[in-house]
Amino acid sequence: MADRTPDHPRPPSVAGKVMAILDAFAVGGVRLNLSEICRRSGLPLATGHRLVGELVGGGFLERVPDGTYRIGTRLWRIGSQAPAMTGLRELALPHMEDLYEATHDNVQLAVLRDGRALFVERLRGARSVPVVTQVGATLPLHATGVGKVLLAYAPEEVREAVLAAGLPRHSARTITDPGELRRCLERVRRDGFAFTRDEMTLGAASAAAPVRDGRGAVVAALSLVTRVRSADARRLLPPLMTAARALSRDVAAHWRSGPVDLGFQTDEPGSPSAGRKAAP
Known part of the structure; x- marks a missing residue:
């Protein structure tokens, strides 16, 4: 039997077990072996083996030659129809393509979901x-x-929840001190953009800017990721800020035209536009 942690109690139903298996891939593991899937989902190895096999047969998971598993194309096609993957993505793609042509660096778009950054396009x-x-x-x-x-x-309660949950280290330069992160977030609000260097991926630096809706609330973030050894990452700011402002204008226009589902217009706690209040 695979080991289980108190954070991953055994799901009570078949549907719960299947959801737990699929959710194992939501924390960033692109490929997982069977033991990792069972550990993350809280399932016995025999149960996990049976259900993973059925998910592979249905196209929801794929087994790669090295014996690990990844999300299957059938699940990807279903997931790509979610509002956060359609409305906002369709508005953003022209601006992202222009930004890529101008820089030839990685261009990323993300929204806030469940205390993490959900990437809707890259x-x-x-x-x-x-x-x-x-x-x-x-x-x-x-x-x-x-x-x-x-x-x-984000709303203050979201920030406090993230800080209270702990700040895991992903590299030697990851900010893990709550006080330092608070000061960093204050600079982001003051300057209107964020920089990272070697914090998530060694050798990578990023610049990110907010995307706002018609009331000024931040509903997404647009970023460029480049090599640390390249020129100063601040060179990314002019094209990035131009693209973020242009996308914000498009989002605002849709927001003013009526109740358009862009994937982020929700009143759920933790939504970046919860309560439809303008960001500070």
Whole structure:
């Protein structure tokens, strides 16, 4: 039997077990072996083996040659129809494509979901620095450029919850001190952008800017990720800020035209636009 932790109690129903298996991939593991899946989902090895096999047969998971598993194309097609993957993504893609053509660096778009940064789109080329980002995956807020922007403008209770949960170290330069992170978020609100360097991925630096709706609330974050050894990351700011402002204008126009579902217009606690209040 795979080991289980108190944070992952055994799901009580078949549906719960299947959801627990799929949710094991939501914490950033692109490929997991069977033992990792069972440990994350809190399932016995025999049960996990049976259900993972059925999910592979249905196309919801894929087994790769090295024996690990990843999200299958059928689940990806279903997930790509979620509002956060459609309305906002469609508005953002033209601006992201222009931004990529201007910089040839990784271009990323993320929204706040469940205390993490959910990536709804990413553009990269053969020369772009390798990053851990995957569309539909989540990364921690405190260690990413988009995450710092989303956290800086999130409701206070969201920031406090993230700080209280602890700040895991992902590299030698990850900010793990709550006081230091608070000061960093204050700078983001003051300057209107965020920088990271070697905090999530060694050798990568990022610049991120907020995307706002018609009332000024921050609903997403747009970023560029480049190599640390390249020119000063501040060179990314002019094209990034231009693209973020242009996308904000498009979002605002849709917001004013009526109740358009852009994937982030929700009153759920923790939403970046919860309560529809303008960000500070």
